[in-house]
Amino acid sequence: MERRMVEIEETGLSFVTEVDLERLQALSEEWLRLIGEDPEREGLKKTPERVAKAWAFLTRGYRQSLEEIVNGAIFQAEGSEMVVVKGIEFYSLCEHHMLPFFGQVHIGYIPNQKILGLSKFARIVDMFARRLQVQERLAVQIAEAIQEVLEPQGVGVVVEGVHLCMMMRGVEKQHSRTVTSAMLGVFRESAKTREEFLDHLK
Numbered sequence: 001m002e003r004r005m006v007e008i009e010e011t012g013l014s015f016v017t018e019v020d021l022e023r024l025q026a027l028s029e030e031w032l033r034l035i036g037e038d039p040e041r042e043g044l045k046k047t048p049e050r051v052a053k054a055w056a057f058l059t060r061g062y063r064q065s066l067e068e069i070v071n072g073a074i075f076q077a078e079g080s081e082m083v084v085v086k087g088i089e090f091y092s093l094c095e096h097h098m099l100p101f102f103g104q105v106h107i108g109y110i111p112n113q114k115i116l117g118l119s120k121f122a123r124i125v126d127m128f129a130r131r132l133q134v135q136e137r138l139a140v141q142i143a144e145a146i147q148e149v150l151e152p153q154g155v156g157v158v159v160e161g162v163h164l165c166m167m168m169r170g171v172e173k174q175h176s177r178t179v180t181s182a183m184l185g186v187f188r189e190s191a192k193t194r195e196e197f198l199d200h201l202k
């Protein structure tokens with residue numbers, strides 16, 4: 001597959017990513033034919049191009065690295081009080097149906113001399129959400145990334161999500177919500193620490 005760096009305007013953002021846009025575009029055109037549409041009709045003329053760009057954006061997490069995301073925003077800090085960043089919204093795609101699932105991520109950690117720039121938690125969430133995912137792995141990958149970057153005393157991640165594959169098809173359940181979590185270090189070992197974290201989420 002030919003991959004090269006391309007600049008993409010999408011969702012008000014311009015970003016450079018390595019993706020074969022022409023091939024994605026050709027495949028979306030074929031997809032339109034296969035579902036019984038006419039890719040030549042007025043409304044659909046630019047659709048394959050839009051779809052290719054949208055998918056480049058929705059899967060940009062594959063082409064990002066933790067190092068680039070964190071960008072050195074690690075600071076020395078005294079104290080070992082819990083830090084909680086909650087309600088970080090995410091949009092992801094389930095790997096079984098490639099349909100959206102979305103919701104919120106809550107992160108807590110207890111520093112071990114190093115703290116992270118607050119916006120970087122949201123960037124880490126997006127880096128793993130903008131891929132094909134299962135919600136369980138999303139929680140684990142976020143927790144492990146924070147562990148790797150900060151080596152904290154512990155980290156806890158809770159992900160709450162709703163899955164369109166369960167809403168607009170399949171079992172068609174509109175009100176079920178899925179909660180997954182990953183607890184590392186003291187968040188795993190100490191029930192008290194875990195409780196303190198979960199109390200913050202109430």
Ligand SMILES: Nc1nc2c(ncn2[C@@H]2O[C@H](COP(=O)(O)OP(=O)(O)OP(=O)(O)O)[C@@H](O)[C@H]2O)c(=O)[nH]1
Nearest residue numbers: 094095096097133134135136163165166169170171
């Ligand atoms: N554990 C987990 N399962 C997921 C996630 N996203 C989607 N799924 C499930 O993946 C499963 C795939 O099941 P299959 O029986 O192979 O596929 P299907 O026939 O389309 O299943 P239905 O959705 O029940 O119609 C379904 O139960 C989905 O609900 C996720 O993030 N985590």
Ligand SMILES: [Zn+2]
Nearest residue numbers: 094096097165
């Ligand atoms: Zn699914």
